[in-house]
Amino acid sequence: xxxxxxxxxxxxxxxxxxxxxxxxxxxxxxxxxxxxxxxxxxxxxxxxxxxxxxxxxxxxxxxxxxxxxxxxxxxxxxxxxxxxxxxxxxxxxxxxxxxxxxxxxxxxxxxxxxxxxxxxxxxxxxxxxxxxxxxxxxxxxxxxxxxxxxxxxxxxxxxxxxxxxxxxxxxxxxxxxxxxxxxxxxxxxxxxxxxxxxxxxxxxxxxxxxxxxxxxxxxxxxxxxxxxxxxxxxxxxxxxxxxxxxxxxxxxxxxxxxxxxxxxxxxxxxxxxxxxxxxxxxxxxxxxxxxxxxxxxxxxxxxxxxxxxxxxxxxxxxxxxxxxxxxxxxxxxxxxxxxxxxxxxxxxxxxxxxxxxxxxxxxxxxxxxxxxxxxxxxxxxxxxxxxxxxxxxxxxxxxxxxxxxxxxxxxxxxxxxxxxxxxxxxxxxxxxxxxxxxxxxxxxxxxxxxxxxxxxxxxxxxxxxxxxxxxxxxxxxxxxxxxxxxxxxxxxxxxxxxxxxxxxxxxxxxxxxxxxxxxxxxxxxxxxxxxxxxxxxxxxxxxxxxxxxxxxxxxxxxxxxxxxxxxxxxxxxxxxxxxxxxxxxxxxxxxxxxxxxxxxxxxxxxxxxxxxxxxxxxxxxxxxxxxxxxxxxxxxxxxxxxxxxxxxxxxxxxxxxxxxxxxxxxxxxxxxxxxxxxxxxxxxxxxxxxxxxxxxxxxxxxxxxxxxxxxxxxxxxxxxxxxxxxxxxxxxxxxxxxxxxxxxxxxxxxxxxxxxxxxxxxxxxxxxxxxxxxxxxxxxxxxxxxxxxxxxxxxxxxxxxxxxxxxxxxxxxxxxxxxxxxxxxxxxxxxxxxxxxxxxxxxxxxxxxxxxxxxxxxx
Numbered sequence: 001x002x003x004x005x006x007x008x009x010x011x012x013x014x015x016x017x018x019x020x021x022x023x024x025x026x027x028x029x030x031x032x033x034x035x036x037x038x039x040x041x042x043x044x045x046x047x048x049x050x051x052x053x054x055x056x057x058x059x060x061x062x063x064x065x066x067x068x069x070x071x072x073x074x075x076x077x078x079x080x081x082x083x084x085x086x087x088x089x090x091x092x093x094x095x096x097x098x099x100x101x102x103x104x105x106x107x108x109x110x111x112x113x114x115x116x117x118x119x120x121x122x123x124x125x126x127x128x129x130x131x132x133x134x135x136x137x138x139x140x141x142x143x144x145x146x147x148x149x150x151x152x153x154x155x156x157x158x159x160x161x162x163x164x165x166x167x168x169x170x171x172x173x174x175x176x177x178x179x180x181x182x183x184x185x186x187x188x189x190x191x192x193x194x195x196x197x198x199x200x201x202x203x204x205x206x207x208x209x210x211x212x213x214x215x216x217x218x219x220x221x222x223x224x225x226x227x228x229x230x231x232x233x234x235x236x237x238x239x240x241x242x243x244x245x246x247x248x249x250x251x252x253x254x255x256x257x258x259x260x261x262x263x264x265x266x267x268x269x270x271x272x273x274x275x276x277x278x279x280x281x282x283x284x285x286x287x288x289x290x291x292x293x294x295x296x297x298x299x300x301x302x303x304x305x306x307x308x309x310x311x312x313x314x315x316x317x318x319x320x321x322x323x324x325x326x327x328x329x330x331x332x333x334x335x336x337x338x339x340x341x342x343x344x345x346x347x348x349x350x351x352x353x354x355x356x357x358x359x360x361x362x363x364x365x366x367x368x369x370x371x372x373x374x375x376x377x378x379x380x381x382x383x384x385x386x387x388x389x390x391x392x393x394x395x396x397x398x399x400x401x402x403x404x405x406x407x408x409x410x411x412x413x414x415x416x417x418x419x420x421x422x423x424x425x426x427x428x429x430x431x432x433x434x435x436x437x438x439x440x441x442x443x444x445x446x447x448x449x450x451x452x453x454x455x456x457x458x459x460x461x462x463x464x465x466x467x468x469x470x471x472x473x474x475x476x477x478x479x480x481x482x483x484x485x486x487x488x489x490x491x492x493x494x495x496x497x498x499x500x501x502x503x504x505x506x507x508x509x510x511x512x513x514x515x516x517x518x519x520x521x522x523x524x525x526x527x528x529x530x531x532x533x534x535x536x537x538x539x540x541x542x543x544x545x546x547x548x549x550x551x552x553x554x555x556x557x558x559x560x561x562x563x564x565x566x567x568x569x570x571x572x573x574x575x576x577x578x579x580x581x582x583x584x585x586x587x588x589x590x591x592x593x594x595x596x597x598x599x600x601x602x603x604x605x606x607x608x609x610x611x612x613x614x615x616x617x618x619x620x621x622x623x624x625x626x627x628x629x630x631x632x633x634x635x636x637x638x639x640x641x642x643x644x645x646x647x648x649x650x651x652x653x654x655x656x657x658x659x660x661x662x663x664x665x666x667x668x669x670x671x672x673x674x675x676x677x678x679x680x681x682x683x684x685x686x687x688x689x690x691x692x693x694x695x696x697x698x699x700x701x702x703x704x705x706x707x708x709x710x711x712x713x714x715x716x717x718x719x720x721x722x723x724x725x726x727x728x729x730x731x732x733x734x735x736x737x738x739x740x741x742x743x744x745x746x747x748x749x750x751x752x753x754x755x756x757x758x759x760x761x762x763x764x765x766x767x768x769x770x771x772x773x774x775x776x777x778x779x780x781x782x783x784x785x786x787x788x789x790x791x792x793x794x795x796x797x798x799x800x801x802x803x804x805x806x807x808x809x810x811x812x813x814x815x816x817x818x819x820x821x822x823x824x825x826x827x828x829x830x831x832x833x834x835x836x837x838x839x840x841x842x843x844x845x846x847x848x849x850x851x852x853x854x855x856x857x858x859x
Contacts (some may be wrong), residue, residue, distance in 0.1 A: 004186075009034045009257070010267060012275060014091055016041050016078025016110050020164070020694050022701035023237035024076055024108065025278040029706035031246055032253050039066070041078070041089025041355055045274045051086050059581035060093055067273065068268045072104040072256040073318050075111025077235065077585070079645065079762040081557050082114040082124055082166065092118070095229065103265065104256030106249075106397045109165055112231035115170035116222065121192035125168040128832040130166030130570040132561040133733040135240050135689025138220055140199040141186060147415055148186075151250040161246045162238030163201070166833065167558045169219040169233065171195055175670055185217075188225065194315035195222040199232070219488065220710075221248075223547050225701040226336045238694050239711050247334045253295055279705045280748060284739035285327045286403050307418055307466070307483045307788065309429050312494055315478045317504045322358045323617050325469060325478065328500050330362060335632050337361035337433045337463065339784065339793075341473060341642065343624035343721070355626035356474045359428050359785065363467035363493070364633070370432075371407045371458035371634060372414065379405055379460075382634075396642035404445075405460055406747035409786075416464075418483065418743040418788040420651065426470040431788040432485030434462035435797070438780035441751025447768070453775075457804055461634045465785075483788060525768075534855055539567035544844060545837035547770050553767050555833050562691045562757040563767060565840070566828030568774060569848060571801075571855055573811055576609040603831040612637045615801070615854050623850040624721055627795035629783045638778050639849060641802035643720050646752050646782050649742030653734030655704065657696045657817045659754045660796075661689040662717075662726030662832055665749050665846045674722035684834040685726060686715050693728045695760060703740065703748045704732035714832075721851060740810060742792040748780075754781040757830060778802040779826030801825045801851045824849045 011028055015021045015038050025036045040044075046062050047054040067073065075094060080087025087110070094105055095118035107115040114121040138161050139269065140153040147154050172191030176184055176824040188196050199221035205214060222234045230252055236245050260266070321339045341355030361367070364387040372379040377400060402408040409432070439449075470479040481498045544567055551563040598859075610618070616630040616639045623641040631638040644660040662685040664676050667777035679685075692710065702710045713729040732741040755776075757763035780803065784794030801823050809820040827848035829840050 002263045007269065007842060009071045009253075010069065011036050012067065012073045012131045013038050013278070014041055014073065014075045014089075014094070015039065016076055016088065017759060018076055018078040018092070018110070019698050019753070019761075020235060020237060021076050021078075021179040022072065022278070022698040023694060025055045026706040026709070027237045027246070027249065028074065029278065031249050034071075034253075036271075036278045037070075038091070038278050039275040039556045041091055042086070043090070043274060046090055051089055056093075059090070061847075062274070063090060063093055064097070066273070067097075067101065067103060068634075069273065070103065070781070071177075071260060071267050072106070072253065075105060075107040075114060077109030077111065077760050078112065078263045079561075080691065081558055082110060082117045088114050090519050091367075102227060104252075104259050105230070106252050106256075107229070108232060109235060112222070112233045112266065112652065113165075113167055113169055115229055115231040116171065116219070117194075119192055119194040121189075122195060123169045124167050126556060126558075127166055127168050127203075127218065130556055130558075130561075131163040131203070131218075132166070132555065132833055133690040134163050135160050136163055136234075138199050138201070138234060138245070139202065140221070144679065146606070147814040148196070149231075150196075150255055151198055152223070152248050152255060153221065154251065155585070156251070157244050157404060158249045159242040161234035161236065161241040161245050162694075163234050164559065164691070165233060166556050166562050171197065171219060173197075176191070180264075181217075197222055198226055198230075227503040228256060230255070232423075235694075239697065239714065240690055240692070251737060272356040279735075280702050280744070281406045282613065282735075282739040282741070282744050283404075283747065284414055286407050286742070287411055292383055303772055306485060307416060307430070308485070309418065310482045310484065310494060311425070311429075312498045313425075314478050314480070314498060314501050315505070316471060316473070316478050320504055322360065322471060323613075323620075324504070325471065326360055326367075326502065328504055329360070329469065329497055333364065335364040335634075336630060337465070337633060337797075338616075338630040339433070340620060340628040340630065341626050342620040343626055343736065353480045356472065356473040357427055358473065359433075360469040360471070361465045361705075362468070362497070363435050363470060364463055364465070366461040367465055367467075369461065369463045369634065370409065371462075372399075372438075372440075372460040373456050373639065374440050374459040375449060375453075378409055380438055380458075394830075399578050403749075405440075406743060409460075409462065410741060410743045412464075412785060413788070414741075416788055417790065420789045424651075424789065424791070426472070426479050426481070427793065428468060428470055428787045429481055429789055430466050430468060432786040433465050433784070434460075434784045435636065435638065435778055436460050436632060436750065436781050437757065437778055438776040441781065442768075444747060444750045445764065447761065447764055452501065455804070455806065457635055457777075457806070457815075459637065461473075463633065469497070534571060534573040536571050536852070536855065538848070538852075539844070541841055544841050548772070548831050548835060548837040548840045550770055550833065551766070551831040552833060555831070560757055560763045560766055561832075562688065562764050563831045564828060565755045565767065565769070565831050566755070566768065566776065566780065566826050567771070567850060568779070568825070568842065570659060571823040571824040571825070571852075573823070573855075575821050576611045576817050579749065605698070612639055612803075615639050618854045621719075621852065622833050622853065623799065625799065629795065632785065635805040636778060636802060637805075638769050638783065638797065638800060638802045639800075639851075639854075640783065640795075640797055642783075642795045642798050642800060643723075643725060644754065644796040644798055645795045646784070646794045647742075648793045649734070649745055649791065651787075653736065653740065653742075655700060655732040655734060655742065655745045657749070657858035658727055659689065659692040659696050659730070659732045660687070660725050660727045661692050661713075661754055663843055663846065664724045666722050666724065670724070673717060673719050673724065676719070680717050680724065680726050681715070684832060685833070687832060688830045689715055689726050689728055691758045693730060693831075695758045696749070697789055699753065700732035701747065703744050704734055708733040708735075722848065732846065741790055743786060746786075746794065750782065751780060752782065754796060756829075757796075771805055776826055777804075777824065779824065798826075799850055801854070823855075827851075 172189040200217040203216045339359040357516045369382045378396040381395045437459040466483045624640040625643045627641045627642040645658040649655040662680045709732040727751045782794040786792040803823045807822045829843040
């Protein structure tokens, strides 16, 4: 702050774990030019013994001291019911402060309901049907001759706003006769005389659910007649709330400052401080000096020596695709990582979204691998080979030295950062490649497992790749890259690899190149005994539809706005890949190998079973996608045809996320983009997408800060090989100071919002219950890279199939003790209050169809 400049006003935001909270703090800072601090409603600094166990007087004493530091308070939105102490936490003390401690307060959504419920006669009840992601016109006084003191809607034109609620404030509005409604709706009602209505939404309802057709009067804003308390039910921070609605925030703060001035109330500059900044500190800023990997003194320290990029570029031969390059360069590799823009070749439609680059990791056996099992107090570094010799080195790295697995990863990468001058030729020059599971994302948002997990598989598995091949499909070039120490001797890998790729120019095409028959399963398999069959177990229709209804009950109760329900299909078949089932560095858990049990009455005989690589080639042929991938890394195998980019970031700090919600299958009746747009541009589908867009904005605001997140291509429908999808692009800019990098955005955004619902934390807790505690594993996680230059690109693992090496079924004596691998395919959809059970089931099977079809089955 410059000399003579007045300190900024300060607002305390009470965070009820909503997935839109950071959007509100950003809006407050942008509109009001204030400093915003955040205090969670159950902060252990206020509730050291937990909510319900810490005496109220003890909480109030601490809270009052904290409030003295602020000019106003905002009680934020969140899941749950204001009548539940655990859902509102510290909010319930705000409305009952002693007169000498009162300060101006604005309640939003849950905060608004908490205000209404705290007043004499005020109640909170369920709406006839929830309004989540719905945009409605806010009705308030317009051009009134007698302005009301404290009306924060004064001077505001008509505007539309986004609603996210199943519960509503009841001040007795339904008891007013329709003939007197226009006259009385702006007056305090006899049933709740302390509150003055400021805004309404009048929702037209049809017969059903015990109600007659008619108008439901939904209270949208109030002011307390005596105390400086205001509240709004709608979400002013939503991307679809019109800008005119921002004036309400400005008007409220002006009223708050005037109230403080009239009572000569000032905030303390120093003293008690329990709240946090509205933006998270960077991962690197949380490191203790000297705790970087370079100071560890361990064998993996050698990987940090001054890396220099060496590269050779050759033309991409006509007709050659990514699998051809992989097979030509390293056909016998036991581990592979391929990020494949499978629809970058000439597409079937001009509307197809295409990736430009495909990235192939090479030399993975000699790449350092970092693994972490969620909940452990250590990570593990592994090295299988050096100079072609097996070494099998491993080292446990204590997480406590770093604070989190993400801080460790950021420190490791920062010690090996490569500065790139000028424009980059390729998006990846070397660095981390691998996967992060859905379960790691749960841990990142504070959801811990309440029972021991029956395995010890890595939830974070990343290889530090120094040899890579990048295919530029647009320019028609192949870039062979080696990131190696500046002082190391020249090796022959670049020369040999270049020669192999140049040989593709003139080599007569092998039948395996781009050949569908090489990857396809036999059309008429021969009959064999059951032990040589593939068994498939798909979700049961009735059970899935019942889960949809359970989700909707949670939504109707105000526990969530949207729940991304999923289920799994399991496929068992004879082992196919020639690789040890359980490497010595991945011991099997006691429950991993168990007696064979039949998973389904539906069986198709396959002889011989195609390898996972063949499955990938088949899937990319039948369902080409811009973010396809193939991984055999550690104990995991993944075959993915993902159409959804999760997060990308460049070395200058620009981030982009691409939430995808709203799906319609291609058919004879829906074959064009125009037809799909007509189906998808309806309230239910747009609401699905909008809720995740606002959630993604929240995730990025928590790292990028106020005013640094924008939205483009809102609710855009795109065409793919077999479906149409609705997408939105959300972009952010990381702070230029403070040590932020793309890993900060990644860690702050997991698990992907498009796979959870909103609010994220409460929704994930509900989904774990509804999905009966089944782990999603790689499904709903992310796959991608973080480049040594600072760039990164991650896709959501959907439309995929995966397996674990340690999940092996063993047949009985009659099957000859045959070992069988287990493949898993996850699929689901976003359940909202407007969903239908059969519609959600149909969407789930639509998404399941593509990956399942590679096993010779159709849904």
